Amino acid sequence: MRIDYKLRDRFDFGLLLPVLILFFIWLAAIYSSTYKHPSAQGNFNRQIVWGIAAVIIFFVVYSLPTNTFKQISIPAYLVTILLLIVVLLIGRKVSGAKAWLSIGGFGFQPSEFAKIGTILAMAKFLSKKTVDIETLKDLSIALVIGTFPVLLILMEPDMGTAMVFLSFILILIFWKGISVFAMFVVLSPAFIAVSSLFGPYYFYGALVLVTIILIVFRKNLFLSGSIFALNLASGFFTEYVYRALSPHQHKRIQAFIDPMSDPLGSGYNTIQAKVAIGSGGLFGKGFLAGNQTQLQFIPEQWTDFIYCVIGEEFGFIGSIIVIGLFVYLFFRILNIASSSKDEFLSLTAIGILAVFFTHFIINIGMVVGIMPVIGLPLPYVSYGGSSLIANMIMLGIVANIYRTRKMYA
Amino acid sequence: MNTESFASIHRKTLISVLIIISAALLGFRLFQMQIINRNAYENKSAENSIKSIEQLPLRGVFYDRNGKLLVSNVPAYTLRITPAEYDKKLNHLLETVLEVDSGYIDNILYQYRAFSKYQPVKIKRGVGFDIIAWLEENSEELPGVDYIVEMHRDYPAGVNGSHIFGYIKEISPKQLKKQKDYYNLGDYIGYKGLEKTYEKKLRGEKGWKYVLVDSRRRMIGKYKDGKQDLRPVKGSDLILSIDADVQKIAEQEFIGKRGALVAIDPQTGEVLALVSSPEYDLSKFSYITPKEFLSQLYSDPSKPLFNRATMSVKPPGSTYKMLAAIAGLDLGVITPSTTFYCSGGVDLGRFFKCHGVHGNINVIHAIEKSCNSFFYNLIFKIGLDKWAEYSRRFGFGHKTGIDLDEENAGLIPTSKYYEKIYGPKWPRTIMASLVIGQGETSVTPLQLAQYTALIANDGVTYQPHLVKGYIDDNTGEVVPYQYKKIEAGIDKKVFEIVKEGMFLVVNGEGTATHIRSDEFKIAGKTGTSQNPHGKDHAWFVAFAPFDNPQIAVAVLVENVGFGGTHAAPIAKKVIEAYLQNLKDNPKQLDKSIAILKQ
Structure with missing residues (x-):
């Protein structure tokens, strides 16, 4: 069956357009933030090279036969796991996390690509005809596929990426059609875990809440008891994980709770980021005219804090445009996910949406001071080759799914 | 199997709502920061990057009735430490060179702990030239240690005049409270004698130099090309009615x-x-x-500070x-x-x-x-x-x-x-x-x-x-x-x-x-x-x-x-x-x- 589609039909300009606009905003922001910077002046040119490479990769991925993704899902996942183990052994440490591999002078982050492999592998498993997500066995397998890389990433340790994984794992099983109760079983240990970070009273309070909800569900005593035990274990396990976190991550969590507790230390970035954005006003201070940016108040602001540059130099209008572009992109991906007739492709698309969305909400949330400072780049805008290439591969997969959406009727 | 739930319209709606609420939350936060609280952030931003450097004027001098110089200004060296760059291991060495008690430097740095680490702290005034020469030679091994030249009073005519001239001293916190409009911590003020009576005439007017600084308070350029800078105005020189020769004989x-x-x-x-x-x-x-x-x-017991005249x-x-x-x-x-x-x-x-x-x-x-x-x-x-x-x-x-x-x-x-x-x-x-x-x-x-x-x-x-x-x-x-x-x-x-x-x-x-x-x-x-x-x-x-x-x-x-x-x-x-x-x-x-x- 061969249908001669029009280009518009095969290529979703709505998908690429926001990314192209973000691309130019990104060029401006990188240029501005590294302008006159003593050590980062080469970043702009380097990023252009990355950008060109990323666009090529996008079109390559876009042109691949769609069933390739399903075929490579298991090998990709295994390679991913392997790389994550390798990075733990011979990786390079950057700001406290052993997350970088050096290959021929280029550094890249396996965890960026691990997202793709894990999404594909989970989507493949979940889309099997025999899988019932409501059974404990299948749910557990899905969760193990998803969380095994998370354990490796937490050992680096890289909190941010781990959170991205948790986010798309949840969205994937949600999209698959998990019931409210099963979702509760999955989510409640996480809820307990987060609560226990705030101290014993929060922990006890959360436990009581979980118990009440369990009673409301009126499930049998054995199941309820097991779930309660799982929750309890999660609380104690968190204590152990928290200790395993690096000191700079402890500081960041504390600084989020009270940034002024250490104004020159970990709270410093948050304060300066807020000053940069707030002082931008409605129209911003103008390109290359933001004093917070140009005077380099935020260290390495071209990476995770790039949104400050936009907020300061292009103001409220520029910041809102960026948010608008992302929201538009999210809805395009959501529509593709929802309109795809193939379960595997639909799940893959929704997983990719979850990755972008989590990056977006955590990055901007941290810059405007409503989220803890967890190092996560803003997709398409932050400096960084691995993340750009990984994002463009994911966008290419979504565009590919759109291209062939009618073949999988 | 629960296929009817897969990718259901409800789940899509739920995700849509999540996206919209998150975006709205961020948008509201931006509105709050950039529109409502803009002024507060703007002030902080300006404070951050523009540093005003005080330019101290030369204090007026005293001439006698015949135009003879009675009280003048001479330069003196002041040793400073910038805590951010300084290594406390050097305390002992510096204290030995400066001939002060051990703990002297720690004590001063402790007093200034509330100030920016990048702001130099004055450690000792009137440091001898031999020490300055030593400092210049070994500056590589003494990070965060430098010196500036400050003026102090000199009495070239050989006239004591202690009860006429009086003296200048660092302003006390008590005085500072009353005269915040002009003085800053560490400024000199006339404490006694003519130095006190004619303080306003002698001190001149401070100047201000505005410079742009980066996040480490390092100077990176002039602010508005120095157009807003204010040059210090030298203090007025006083002609005293005293006859230096007669005073000396007396x-x-x-x-x-x-x-x-x-x-x-x-x-x-x-x-x-x-x-x-x-x-x-x-x-x-x-x-x-x-x-x-x-x-x-x-x-x-003979009360030398008491002006008997x-x-x-x-x-x-x-x-x-x-x-x-x-x-x-x-x-x-x-x-x-x-x-x-x-x-x-x-x-x-x-x-x-x-x-x-x-x-x-x-x-x-x-x-x-x-x-x-x-x-x-x-x-x-x-x-x-x-x-x-x-x-x-x-x-x-x-x-x-x-x-x-x-x-x-x-x-x-x-x-x-x-x-x-x-x-x-x-x-x-x-x-x-x-x-x-x-x-x-x-x-x-x-x-x-x-x-x-x-x-x-x-x-x-x-x-x-x-x-x-x-x-x-x-x-x-x-x-x-x-x-x-x-x-x-x-x-x-x-x-x-x-x-x-x-x-x-x-x-x-x-x-x-x-x-x-x-x-x-x-x-x-x-x-x-x-x-x-x-x-x-x-x-x-x-x-x-x-x-x-x-x-x-x-x-x-x-x-x-x-x-x-x-x-x-x-x-x-x-x-x-x-x-x-x-x-x-x-x-x-x-x-x-x-x-x-x-």
Whole structure:
């Protein structure tokens, strides 16, 4: 069956357009933030090279036969796991996390690509005809596929990426059609875990809440008891994980709770980021005219804090445009996910949406001071080759799914 | 299987809602920061990146009446540490080099812990050049250690002048609270003397340099190309009325003695010399004051910090007799030919002694011989309150208003004063003590000098002052200060009679004939102030030349006995020095100003 589609039909300009606009905003922001910077002046040119490479990769991925993704899902996942183990052994440490591999002078982050492999592998498993997500066995397998890389990433340790994984794992099983109760079983240990970070009273309070909800569900005593035990274990396990976190991550969590507790230390970035954005006003201070940016108040602001540059130099209008572009992109991906007739492709698309969305909400949330400072780049805008290439591969997969959406009727 | 739930419209809607709520939350947060709270963030942003650097002006200097430099500024090195770059392991090394106690540096850094780590902290002032040279050589091994040049006061004329000039010191937190508008922590302010009185004139105006700094407070450029910078305005230079040579001689005369001297030009009220002895070393105050030095000064029984010239109040002794003579003559209760009989004293219920037997004596000879009996009689004709009124007309009982902030008013008792103590029937014989300058009458050396100036210049002079004016930096001209005219309102003939008596004290058969000078005709009066605690205090007041008085002097030497012996020779030296200088080098100031202008 061969249908001669029009280009518009095969290529979703709505998908690429926001990314192209973000691309130019990104060029401006990188240029501005590294302008006159003593050590980062080469970043702009380097990023252009990355950008060109990323666009090529996008079109390559876009042109691949769609069933390739399903075929490579298991090998990709295994390679991913392997790389994550390798990075733990011979990786390079950057700001406290052993997350970088050096290959021929280029550094890249396996965890960026691990997202793709894990999404594909989970989507493949979940889309099997025999899988019932409501059974404990299948749910557990899905969760193990998803969380095994998370354990490796937490050992680096890289909190941010781990959170991205948790986010798309949840969205994937949600999209698959998990019931409210099963979702509760999955989510409640996480809820307990987060609560226990705030101290014993929060922990006890959360436990009581979980118990009440369990009673409301009126499930049998054995199941309820097991779930309660799982929750309890999660609380104690968190204590152990928290200790395993690096000191700079402890500081960041504390600084989020009270940034002024250490104004020159970990709270410093948050304060300066807020000053940069707030002082931008409605129209911003103008390109290359933001004093917070140009005077380099935020260290390495071209990476995770790039949104400050936009907020300061292009103001409220520029910041809102960026948010608008992302929201538009999210809805395009959501529509593709929802309109795809193939379960595997639909799940893959929704997983990719979850990755972008989590990056977006955590990055901007941290810059405007409503989220803890967890190092996560803003997709398409932050400096960084691995993340750009990984994002463009994911966008290419979504565009590919759109291209062939009618073949999988 | 639960296929109906897969990718259901409900789940899609739920995700859509999640996206929209998250985006709205971020949008609202941005609106709050960028629109509502924009000003607060903008201020913080400006504070962040623009640093204002204080530019301290040069403090005004002091010239003497002849244009000689009395107080100047010289550069001194101050060692600083920038805590962010400094390694505390260097403490021991630096403390050894600076010759300070161990813990000295930690202690200072601790005091400044609340300030930015990138802001240099002043560790020690007045560091020697050898240490600076060592610092330059080893700067690689001494990160965060540097020095700056600050100005401190120097006294090149060899004039001590501790009670005239005063000193400058770092402003105290208490003063800072009151004067926040100009001063900052660590600024210098005049603490005493002329440095304090003329602080506003001397300090000039601070300048400000605005620079852009990066996140580590490192300077990266000028702000708006320096267009908003404010240049500091140099403080005004003061022309003092002091004659450096005369002051130096007076100070030398007082070495090893306690007392005070005030010399005034009677025609202008200009103070030519002002000494309070013992003095203290001003140069030790000028940048860093060692604690031991301060405590030594405070505990010294001879009170070197106490300005005796303006603050010490003592009975004036016989130098005060002219006042009653003037009052009596002016009121008409006596004439120059009126005589009283002196039999070595007067019986006023109890016997009041004189120090000789003078027989019938008139006012001129009563002053010449310092006859007590004459004045015992005279005071009962004048009455206490009239006498007190004349005292006030000659500047006693209230401050002269000299341009030093420390001054005492002294005391001139009236009948009210005694009524308060003894009731209406207060013993009238008290007046006999008062009229010869004993008892409760108490005056400062400055008041006595002013009184002598008034007599010398026939009842007209100007408020005593130490500063003639300041130099206008634009024109180079001296801008004179105006001072209040003081008039006793008494006929010139009265003064001629009294001055005749004072002339005879030195040139007749009086109490100070040993200071007679052929070159300059000196008129004077000795005084001895009874001291119940020890030896009497010696007074001498004088003016010269007799025909055209150019200088009036009051000298006090504490605890030495008779005034003629101890105080009069000092007065003579000072008078001769000044008059000789005047004769040899007329119009010195005009010449000096001409040189300064170039």
